[in-house]
């Protein structure tokens with residue numbers, strides 16, 4: 284399905300004015316599997332025009348699919364640690380610093396946060412006059428960051444480095460809440476990414492008001508923040524020993540976020556990569 288150019292997604296761009304910060308840590312967000320699940324869901328929702336453009340932009344990639352590039356942005360930490368890996372390290376998250384509201388000078392210093400960067404990269408991707416190499420890079424970032432935006436630990440109001448500093452004990456093993464949300468919860472299903480995506484696609488999303496928002500990317504980040512505020516992410520205050528029941532209780536939230544990320548990513552790409560309007 285391709286959104287009408289005059290409608291919702293057209294207004295992706297204004298959000299940009301905004302910016303963000305976070306106290307970094309291991310900010311990989313969803314595990315590689317989580318990012319690939321999101322990409323597979325998005326792939327299923329691409330319009331023919333967007334699919335053709337994705338294939339054209341990714342033609343030089345070893346695996347020229349959304350799933351094939353979904354973890355590229357995380358891999359930069361190893362493949363280009365002193366260059367783009369370093370420069371983009373803070374683009375994977377936002378720290379809302381105590382409450383779920385966006386104040387760019389406080390939350391996105393130097394435009395180095397996921398909200399502002401996703402919007403800036405969207406602009407590059409959606410501009411057919413830009414260098415295809417720049418658009419391909421923007422596409423790879425956007426595919427990854429839409430996933431990250433939906434991982435609650437990447438847009439949290441708490442001051443614990445996205446849960447990296449929240450130590451937990453699970454069945455006698457030490458971990459932290461970031462890792463738990465990255466992969467431990469969704470590994471319970473023991474499904475390969477493509478199969479997992481198929482399972483999640485069986486439950487359609489209800490009407491999604493963020494798709495008619497003039498700031499959808501920020502909305503998605505604020506939703507993640509609100510999940511933390513609403514007690515759907517962390518254990519009860521002071522609790523650091525978690526069990527299977529904790530994981531089981533969070534699984535529907537994690538799966539809903541993966542589903543939303545995938546469906547929304549498809550909408551965003553369909554809009555960004557729709558053919559330009561014919562001149563009249």
Ligand SMILES: [Zn+2]
Nearest residue numbers: 311312375431
């Ligand atoms: Zn990431």
